[in-house]
Amino acid sequence: MTSNTGTKCIHEGWRPSEGEPRQLPIYQSTTFKYDTSDTMGQLFDLEREGYFYTRLQNPTNDAVAAKICALEGGVAAMLTSSGQAANFYAIFNICETGDHFIASSSIYGGTYNLFGVTMKKMGIECTFVDQTLPAEELEKYFKPNTKAVFGETITNPTVSIFDFEKFAKLAHDHGVPLIVDNTFATPVNCRPFEWGADIVTHSTTKYMDGHAAGVGGCIVDSGNFDWMAHAEKFPGLTTPDESYHGITYAERFGKGAYITKATAQLMRDLGSIQSPQNAFYLNLGLETLHLRMKQHCENALAVAKYLKENNKVAWVHYADLEGDEYNDLAKKYMPNGTCGVLAFGIKGGREASIKFMDSLKFASIVTHVADAKTCLLHPASHTHRQMSEEQLIEAGVAPDLIRLSVGIENVEDLIADLEQAFAQL
Numbered sequence: 001m002t003s004n005t006g007t008k009c010i011h012e013g014w015r016p017s018e019g020e021p022r023q024l025p026i027y028q029s030t031t032f033k034y035d036t037s038d039t040m041g042q043l044f045d046l047e048r049e050g051y052f053y054t055r056l057q058n059p060t061n062d063a064v065a066a067k068i069c070a071l072e073g074g075v076a077a078m079l080t081s082s083g084q085a086a087n088f089y090a091i092f093n094i095c096e097t098g099d100h101f102i103a104s105s106s107i108y109g110g111t112y113n114l115f116g117v118t119m120k121k122m123g124i125e126c127t128f129v130d131q132t133l134p135a136e137e138l139e140k141y142f143k144p145n146t147k148a149v150f151g152e153t154i155t156n157p158t159v160s161i162f163d164f165e166k167f168a169k170l171a172h173d174h175g176v177p178l179i180v181d182n183t184f185a186t187p188v189n190c191r192p193f194e195w196g197a198d199i200v201t202h203s204t205t206k207y208m209d210g211h212a213a214g215v216g217g218c219i220v221d222s223g224n225f226d227w228m229a230h231a232e233k234f235p236g237l238t239t240p241d242e243s244y245h246g247i248t249y250a251e252r253f254g255k256g257a258y259i260t261k262a263t264a265q266l267m268r269d270l271g272s273i274q275s276p277q278n279a280f281y282l283n284l285g286l287e288t289l290h291l292r293m294k295q296h297c298e299n300a301l302a303v304a305k306y307l308k309e310n311n312k313v314a315w316v317h318y319a320d321l322e323g324d325e326y327n328d329l330a331k332k333y334m335p336n337g338t339c340g341v342l343a344f345g346i347k348g349g350r351e352a353s354i355k356f357m358d359s360l361k362f363a364s365i366v367t368h369v370a371d372a373k374t375c376l377l378h379p380a381s382h383t384h385r386q387m388s389e390e391q392l393i394e395a396g397v398a399p400d401l402i403r404l405s406v407g408i409e410n411v412e413d414l415i416a417d418l419e420q421a422f423a424q425l
């Protein structure tokens with residue numbers, strides 16, 4: 001319907017007709033009524049579209065998923081209860097016991113544990129790779145049972161930039177899809193499908209919600225990956241599903257196959273749904289996403305420049321900063337800016353870092369990231385504390401790294417706060 005991102009943020013998803021509510025209604029109902037048993041049967045057989053139970057589908061959730069789908073330029077999307085559920089479903093929808101996939105080692109700590117520990121217990125093996133290696137080196141990690149490649153557009157917390165073209169080519173040369181977690185960039189700043197990604201995931205908890213109000217996730221399918229062309233690798237999509245009267249998803253649903261399977265099978269059986277109430281809050285956040293992302297980026301760049309000039313700062317990583325090692329990739333994939341998160345280290349190591357963080361007045365120490373209020377975290381003491389020193393280094397998380405999530409306050413106030421905290425050192 002619409003072509004520009006900002007307009008999509010506001011108008012996609014819920015399109016009221018004559019006399020309907022202007023704002024997206026919350027369908028706070030577990031179930032939906034039908035007149036005949038026959039209609040109900042057709043719904044259960046996936047022969048007819050319609051709502052019957054909120055664990056499978058709900059109109060509020062579907063409207064919000066449709067908005068995110070339009071923003072990413074995909075063909076189908078589903079909401080999940082969290083970003084963790086989104087990444088788990090995205091992989092588990094195409095990997096079974098005995099399968100293998102490749103993930104960048106520079107990813108969110110929660111995803112690292114999910115892939116490296118929990119999914120391993122399910123017999124699904126993940127190889128973590130250094131995403132800066134050249135394609136010839138990365139090539140060596142593919143095995144006959146490799147089913148997917150996974151990375152993050154902007155890595156949390158090291159804020160390095162994913163090289164989409166390198167990984168899309170590698171994945172496609174091996175007949176597997178590229179799955180990208182686009183949480184930090186959001187589709188306002190980067191649309192991975194335009195660079196060859198096949199499936200996108202989100203923790204909507206971050207910028208999309210934008211106000212630290214609700215945990216949620218989303219999976220979007222580009223519809224571009226041809227499952228049938230690699231049928232032997234993806235039997236779950238290309239052979240009959242006995243739990244659905246022998247439906248073969250890729251044949252029956254074409255480009256909608258991946259999301260239909262994730263809904264009909266994984267959501268049915270595992271049930272990690274987003275509540276319609278949370279989907280409503282998420283939609284409110286999405287309505288201003290384009291404005292907020294612009295402000296986050298402007299503020300973060302000003303803060304990054306300030307830190308770079310500060311002689312108490314050992315180093316700063318922010319890809320939009322001229323001279324940053326990821327500046328070229330950022331300019332290529334995110335010409336309008338990356339996000340509001342940056343990473344830096346303070347001279348004097350851990351002790352100085354902790355004193356600095358404790359001295360801040362309104363930039364608060366929270367586990368969260370990427371919302372309206374400035375916050376910060378020391379991953380080695382907080383989110384990544386379960387990781388060994390070796391794993392931290394492999395993930396590129398320096399022991400002195402401070403992750404600063406720059407909010408949308410007036411930037412002069414933010415810099416003044418940092419200034420007074422540095423003065424205490």
Ligand SMILES: *Cc1c(COP(=O)(O)O)cnc(C)c1O
Binds near residue numbers: 082087111181217
């Ligand atoms: C937070 C985060 C997740 C996990 O999302 P939850 O909503 O907290 O479950 C996944 N990926 C990235 C990049 C994140 O920042």
